[in-house]
Amino acid sequence: MGGYVLGFQEIDQTQVAIVGGKGAHLGELSRIEGIRVPAGFCVTTDAFRRIMAEAPSIDNRLDRLSRLNPDDRETIRTLSAEIRWIIEGIAIADDLAAEITLALARLGEQAAYAVRSSATAEDLPTASFAGQQDTYLNIVGPAAILQHISRCWASLFTERAVTYRLRNGFDHRKVHMAVVVQQMVFPEAAGILFTADPVTSNRKVVAVEATLGLGEALASGLVNADAYKVRDSEVVAKAVATKQLGIRASPGGGTHEEAIDPERQDQPVLTDAQVVRLAQLGRRIEAHFAHPQDIEWCLVDDAFQIVQSRPITTLFPIPAVDDQENHVYISVGHQQMMTDPMKPL
Structure with a gap:
């Protein structure tokens, strides 16, 4: 161009x-x-x-x-x-x-x-x-x-x-x-994927959040999302939220809030097989960038499309090693204070 x-x-x-x-x-x-x-x-x-x-x-x-x-x-x-x-x-x-x-x-x-x-x-x-x-x-x-x-x-x-x-x-x-x-893509579902657990910093666990419609509903805090955790190609934890609202594209441009049908509100957004497939895509992206990633995804016709990936900035850094051995790292914080009153000098 x-x-x-x-x-x-x-x-x-x-x-x-x-x-x-x-x-x-x-x-x-x-x-x-x-x-x-x-x-x-x-x-x-x-x-x-x-x-x-x-x-x-x-x-x-x-x-x-x-x-x-x-x-x-x-x-x-x-x-x-x-x-x-x-x-x-x-x-x-x-x-x-x-x-x-x-x-x-x-x-x-x-x-x-x-x-x-x-x-x-x-x-x-x-x-x-x-x-x-x-x-x-x-x-x-x-x-x-x-x-x-x-x-x-x-x-x-x-x-x-x-x-x-x-x-x-x-x-x-x-x-x-x-x-x-x-x-623009018009997804059935969208959400966020972390290739390291953002709560525990466990780099072996993939965390997925999913909602119905456009991911903007999740990014703006409008809705609670389904939450999944994946380890070794297996869903090890799942929490299905009640999803009352979603954001959809408007016919004339822009977006609007839309009520979710009551029978769908408590249904999982993704199947376990879809979650595992998404986690595998996340690992592929992580391997390419050589750093844990925060990824935005959309699901369209049972195919995942990626609309953003950025480094996770909140993980505790792990020292680089060039072997395949197991290592234990300990982070120690130390504070010292004097609690007795101090007399004037």
């Missing part, structure tokens, strides 16, 4: 600076044999830099943001809202819009798409930034997609994203935004 747009087939995990964390992982996922990834492309960070260059008034606001305390929520809210308003008001240049529209035409310009933020400080081994920027589902038509690309650029400056960067020491000026445009 052109200078501002890269198809997934042109992307690998080394290109975070160009397509952001999410885009780089999707490109790499597309290269793994046996892993299905919905087709798409990335609008690169060069496009974002070009947009930002057309708004010099943002510079002063970025200077002010960088000096704020992360707990100064009111000032952060005000400044970040001003920056988003400026970015969304910048018209996308004709040549850039034409390049995006051409990429859409190759995939089907009247199809539905997910328009997803992909920041350069996102899905990193040490900081996930999960949920800090915006994603828009079931967007139809070139004009709407261009509008939502602008919204994704602006979402680099949501209040929560700005606060997260301040707390974690990321420079606002050094983080850039790419945008993923990906063919």
